[in-house]
Amino acid sequence: MFRHHYMGWAQAQEMGRRHAHGFFGHRHGHWRGMRAGRFFDHGDLRYLILKLIADKPRHGYDLIKAIEEQFGGAYSPSPGVIYPTLTMLEDLGYTVVAVEGNKKLYTITPEGQAFLAENQAQVDAVFGRLKEAGQTFGGGRAPEIKRAVHNLRLALATRLGRGALTQEQILAVTAVLDKAAADIERV
Numbered sequence: 001m002f003r004h005h006y007m008g009w010a011q012a013q014e015m016g017r018r019h020a021h022g023f024f025g026h027r028h029g030h031w032r033g034m035r036a037g038r039f040f041d042h043g044d045l046r047y048l049i050l051k052l053i054a055d056k057p058r059h060g061y062d063l064i065k066a067i068e069e070q071f072g073g074a075y076s077p078s079p080g081v082i083y084p085t086l087t088m089l090e091d092l093g094y095t096v097v098a099v100e101g102n103k104k105l106y107t108i109t110p111e112g113q114a115f116l117a118e119n120q121a122q123v124d125a126v127f128g129r130l131k132e133a134g135q136t137f138g139g140g141r142a143p144e145i146k147r148a149v150h151n152l153r154l155a156l157a158t159r160l161g162r163g164a165l166t167q168e169q170i171l172a173v174t175a176v177l178d179k180a181a182a183d184i185e186r187v
Helices: 009-019 044-055 060-070 079-091 110-118 120-136 143-161 167-186
Strands: 029-031 075-077 095-100 103-108
Touching: 044 060, 044 079, 044 103, 044 110, 044 120, 060 075, 060 079, 060 103, 079 095, 079 103, 103 110, 110 120
Parallel strands: none
Antiparallel strands: 029 075, 095 103
16 A cells, blocks of 8 residues: 655655745645735644544545635645645554545544544634634635636646747736736726
8 A cells, every 4th residue: 555755744844844935835735816924833734634534534635625615715735735744644543544446535533533632722723713714815716717817827838838938928928917917906
């Protein structure tokens, strides 16, 4: 059975700090359209994930979607954060895994339940901040905006994939993007 490599919580956190742009940098997830400071305190993600598993056994992808929902669509954690945390929780004996086809279903253990109970104040604090964040972002973006952002990303990727841009083309693309940003701010 394949297991994700677990390098240790402290080493993973340090690696994330070195490579991330704020807490929600590329190593941690995608903070959609906002510059964020550090939202989670050290170790908070394990409380969040473990509580979500305690509520209902889940797959890794389900956890990513559940956390994204909690943030009203404004933040989606990366698999590079979720799966090492799941492995850590399993290694600590807080979860057990059942393999279903090519997916792993995580279920909380009695030890995991005891850990949550011992740390109820931290769990409540994490979910309190999540609730505030979800309210701040008004339930996420409209599907039309998500589609438009997707189209923009696709257009940029397609154009950049055709080869290097001239300085004139770079300036033209930059001008279009800057104008769109300014127009959006005025809406």
